[in-house]
Amino acid sequence: MNKTLKQAIALALCSSLAWGTASALDLKGVLKDAVNDQLGTGSKTEPTTANNDTQSNASTQDKLANINWKNPSREDEIAVGRNVTGTILGAAPLVNDAQLQQYVNKVGRWVASQSERADLPWHFGVIDSNDVNAFAAPGGYVLITKGLYLRLTSEAQLAGVLGHEIAHVVQKHHLKVMQKQALLDAGTSFLKEKISKNKLTQRAVSTGAEISARNLDKSAEFEADSMGTVLAARAGYEAYGLAEVLQDMETINNNDGSVALLFQTHPHPDDRLAQLSLVSGDQMDKISGGKTLENRLYKLK
Amino acid sequence: MIKKHILWLLTAFACSQAAAAETGVALKADQLRAESFSDAKVVGSVNKNDAVEILNKKGAWLQIKSAGKTGWVRLLTVKRNNTGGNNVAGVVGVATGRSGTGKVVSTTGIRGLSAEDLKTAQFNEAETKKLESYTVNADDAKQFASNGGLSNRTYPYFTGSAQ
Numbered sequence: 008m009n010k011t012l013k014q015a016i017a018l019a020l021c022s023s024l025a026w027g028t029a030s031a032l033d034l035k036g037v038l039k040d041a042v043n044d045q046l047g048t049g050s051k052t053e054p055t056t057a058n059n060d061t062q063s064n065a066s067t068q069d070k071l072a073n074i075n076w077k078n079p080s081r082e083d084e085i086a087v088g089r090n091v092t093g094t095i096l097g098a099a100p101l102v103n104d105a106q107l108q109q110y111v112n113k114v115g116r117w118v119a120s121q122s123e124r125a126d127l128p129w130h131f132g133v134i135d136s137n138d139v140n141a142f143a144a145p146g147g148y149v150l151i152t153k154g155l156y157l158r159l160t161s162e163a164q165l166a167g168v169l170g171h172e173i174a175h176v177v178q179k180h181h182l183k184v185m186q187k188q189a190l191l192d193a194g195t196s197f198l199k200e201k202i203s204k205n206k207l208t209q210r211a212v213s214t215g216a217e218i219s220a221r222n223l224d225k226s227a228e229f230e231a232d233s234m235g236t237v238l239a240a241r242a243g244y245e246a247y248g249l250a251e252v253l254q255d256m257e258t259i260n261n262n263d264g265s266v267a268l269l270f271q272t273h274p275h276p277d278d279r280l281a282q283l284s285l286v287s288g289d290q291m292d293k294i295s296g297g298k299t300l301e302n303r304l305y306k307l308k
Numbered sequence: 309m310i311k312k313h314i315l316w317l318l319t320a321f322a323c324s325q326a327a328a329a330e331t332g333v334a335l336k337a338d339q340l341r342a343e344s345f346s347d348a349k350v351v352g353s354v355n356k357n358d359a360v361e362i363l364n365k366k367g368a369w370l371q372i373k374s375a376g377k378t379g380w381v382r383l384l385t386v387k388r389n390n391t392g393g394n395n396v397a398g399v400v401g402v403a404t405g406r407s408g409t410g411k412v413v414s415t416t417g418i419r420g421l422s423a424e425d426l427k428t429a430q431f432n433e434a435e436t437k438k439l440e441s442y443t444v445n446a447d448d449a450k451q452f453a454s455n456g457g458l459s460n461r462t463y464p465y466f467t468g469s470a471q
Contacts, residue, residue: 093436098429099421101438108442116449121460125446132439138421148439152421162456233466243458247368247383254365254383268421277388284335284384288468291384295346299367300456 076189081146084182085128088146091181092130095150099136102153102307107133110305114162115149115169121241122177131169139259140269141168143175145182154265157307158255162300166242167249170235177234180227225274229282236283236291245297253280330362332372332388340379344369352377360386 070086079087101108108131115131127147134150139158141151149172151165159165175181232249240246256276259266273279340352344366354360354374364371369380444452453459 089436090431092439093431093433094429095426096435096439097432098425100432100435105442108439109444112442112444113449113452116444116446117453117458120446120449128443130439130443132442136421140421237463237465240463241461243453243460245368250383251368257388268423271423280384281335281387284387286468287384287466288336290463290466290468291382292346294463298456298458300458303456 076186076193079182079186081127084179085146087182087185088144088148088176091144092142092148092150095142095144096132096134099134099152102133102135104133104308107156107305107307111151111156111165111169114165115173118166118170118238118242118244119147119173121238122173124177127176129173137265138268139256139266141172143172143181145176145179145185147176149173149176153307155252159252159304160301161245161248161251162304163239163244163248163298164252165248165304166239166244167235167247168252170238170242171231171249172235173238174231174234175223175227178227178230180223180231184223223272225278228273229279229286232279232283233286236287240294240297243298245299246291246294248299250280250283253283330388332360332362332386334358334360334374334385335387336385338381338385340372340374340377340381342379344371344380348380351379354381354385362386362388 070082071090074083074087111133112129112131116129119125119127119129124147129147129149131149131151133156134152136152137154138152139155141149141155143149149169151168151172155168156165159168232253236246236249239248253276256266256269257280261270274282334354334356337355338353339350340354341348342351343349352374354372358374360372360374362370362372363378365383366380368383370383370386371378371380372386
């Protein structure tokens with residue numbers, strides 16, 4: 008079964024659609040019905056298997072167990088994102104500085120307010136890792152590492168980085184990858200055993216944290232750079248904040264372990280800047296009067 | 309002794325030249341400006357695909373030299389040539405750092421937060437609650453923006469085509 012899961016992940020990474028795989032096995036109709044049973048129209052009252060957890064964890068499990076992977080609701084999306092985020096926090100906790108966390112939430116919330124999903128309950132945090140990276144999870148969760156934060160020199164740069172992550176959430180980039188995986192897993196599992204919906208969801212979310220660190224399509228990263236730049240500009244910031252951060256990333260030695268994960272999961276900063284240049288064309292020049300706010304960037308204690 | 313000094317000076321000179329010679333190519337036609345701001349005097353121009361030498365960086369601006377003219381352009385006008393020692397190592401490193409399944413199999417240098425760390429991490433309810441406790445509502449964020457002199461503007465998303 009482990010092998011099946013690995014195959015499913017590999018297929019998801021190749022951006023194959025679940026139905027494409029099913030069709031190759033010539034079982035399209037059967038699988039579709041099975042997946043519909045398990046995901047779309049499955050019973051909402053299926054008991055969870057988490058029985059020795061705390062009350063709070065049990066209710067979280069309930070939420071996760073009833074996720075409609077085929078057509079996730081806003082609440083489903085938030086429940087998935089919360090689980091992914093909590094798992095990343097399990098690997099690296101928040102920096103213990105309440106002022107820093109509040110500051111990042113204010114900047115992030117203001118940039119997110121300029122997006123099409125301003126109504127999400129946005130959460131931002133700085134995690135205690137010397138890595139240079141940032142993460143987005145479905146439903147409005149955004150984390151940035153201390154290692155990246157320390158390289159920033161203005162609030163406009165922070166707004167640009169958060170804008171990139173906000174764009175991932177707005178476009179549901181990670182959620183779509185997880186959906187594909189859950190649907191694929193439902194299809195392939197049906198061939199081997201009858202799998203409960205709860206177990207299926209547990210599998211999908213257990214790899215959720217890894218997915219948030221996994222390489223999305225290159226085009227998703229370029230899109231997030233482009234949208235993130237515009238979101239920061241809409242918020243009143245100088246539009247080049249994210250571009251400046253990407254330029255700074257070019258100067259980090261690629262063999263430095265602090266950027267290992269970032270460079271494994273994102274196109275090279277050179278390519279990201281070139282794409283941003285192409286996509287923005289002369290529209291970037293029309294954005295003027297933005298603020299950089301170097302002095303307001305919160306200095307870590 | 310003198311010879312040794314000359315040799316040292318020559319070596320130092322060669323090294324500084326190597327370090328300064330950062331090159332790139334113009335991604336689009338643009339004007340060269342005398343200083344690093346958008347209404348500074350125009351002192352020349354570059355055409356798309358012109359080879360440029362990057363002399364200096366300041367914020368979102370690059371000072372470049374192209375066809376004998378020196379001036380400042382926005383950093384998105386130029387793509388740096390990806391031939392520096394770090395970049396070669398990096399591109400190769402990224403290309404070979406994983407197996408066919410996209411799974412990371414090797415990293416070099418000091419190990420940071422890896423995909424494996426994230427895969428094996430356990431959900432932390434206390435930290436998640438802490439994160440949520442810092443949540444700011446839209447009105448407070450607006451007030452914060454206003455305090456910094458920020459006001460929202462309406463710009464469309466970029467519409468240029470990617471490659």
